[in-house]
Amino acid sequence: MCGVAGRSTNNKGNIVDGYKVNKLAGSIILAVLIIMGIKEVNNALNIPDKIERQAYIIEGVEPEGGVTAEAAAVVEAVPVESLAMRLASADAVAGAKVFKKCTQCHTIDQGGRNLQGPNLYNIIGAAIGGQDFKYSKNVAAKGGIWDYEAMDTWLKKPSAFIKRTKMVLSLRKDKDRANVILFLRQNADNPPPLPVVDIAPVIDEAAPENAPAAAPEVPTEAPVEAEAEVEATS
Numbered sequence: 501m502c503g504v505a506g507r508s509t510n511n512k513g514n515i516v517d518g519y520k521v522n523k524l525a526g527s528i529i530l531a532v533l534i535i536m537g538i539k540e541v542n543n544a545l546n547i548p549d550k551i552e553r554q555a556y557i558i559e560g561v562e563p564e565g566g567v568t569a570e571a572a573a574v575v576e577a578v579p580v581e582s583l584a585m586r587l588a589s590a591d592a593v594a595g596a597k598v599f600k601k602c603t604q605c606h607t608i609d610q611g612g613r614n615l616q617g618p619n620l621y622n623i624i625g626a627a628i629g630g631q632d633f634k635y636s637k638n639v640a641a642k643g644g645i646w647d648y649e650a651m652d653t654w655l656k657k658p659s660a661f662i663k664r665t666k667m668v669l670s671l672r673k674d675k676d677r678a679n680v681i682l683f684l685r686q687n688a689d690n691p692p693p694l695p696v697v698d699i700a701p702v703i704d705e706a707a708p709e710n711a712p713a714a715a716p717e718v719p720t721e722a723p724v725e726a727e728a729e730v731e732a733t734s
């Protein structure tokens with residue numbers, strides 16, 4: 501009976517076989533579609549990753565080390581920080597370490613001798629090229645004083661501030677310069693006050709009358725003195 505049915509070419513048999521074939525083909529197509537679908541979804545999920553990687557390349561930040569877009573933005577924002585802000589957060593102890601690069605050519609102690617460069621005690625606020633030292637022509641002729649801006653510009657690249665100077669060492673890092681400038685300031689008898697940090701205009705609007713009063717000559721030292729007084733009287 502089965503044999504007869506299998507070989508049967510009657511209508512009923514054909515319909516049954518055709519149905520089976522269709523079902524099989526349908527299953528295969530479905531399987532292919534599912535596989536393609538998974539691939540598509542996979543590709544779709546990969547797209548943001550590719551965009552992120554391209555963003556790194558455009559910003560010039562190396563993708564290794566897991567640098568996020570925010571971190572890259574912070575790095576870019578650093579050079580915008582004003583000298584006043586850098587000095588306000590500077591560290592003289594770190595500056596003393598940076599100054600080790602200078603000791604090859606400079607002493608910092610009061611009355612210290614000149615080496616390849618002049619002694620730097622009291623240099624902050626002093627005349628440019630004003631020590632008892634044989635300066636190169638342009639340094640001797642420059643004029644002006646070593647205020648914080650001048651010192652920062654000089655240390656960033658001496659020859660950019662005074663052409664053909666004999667001093668060649670450049671401190672590229674903003675932070676190193678701020679730290680070493682604070683260290684130089686500590687090694688001066690009567691240095692000019694640190695530049696006042698320019699607080700955002702939003703705060704000025706909020707308290708316009710308080711703004712001038714809240715800007716003492718040496719903002720970092722004033723509160724400490726006030727506290728000491730309170731302690732002494734109580």
Ligand code: HEC
Nearest residue numbers: 601602605616617628629630631635636639665666667669
């Ligand atoms: C390789 C030697 C050398 C090193 C290192 C060096 N300097 Fe100088 N510096 C000189 C010389 C030389 C001069 C005088 C420049 C001239 O006359 O052209 C000078 C001049 C200066 C002046 C101007 C002084 C004045 O009286 O006007 C300052 C400020 C100064 N150096 C600071 C520094 C600091 C801070 C460092 C370390 C970060 C440093 N220098 C590292 C050689 C050096």
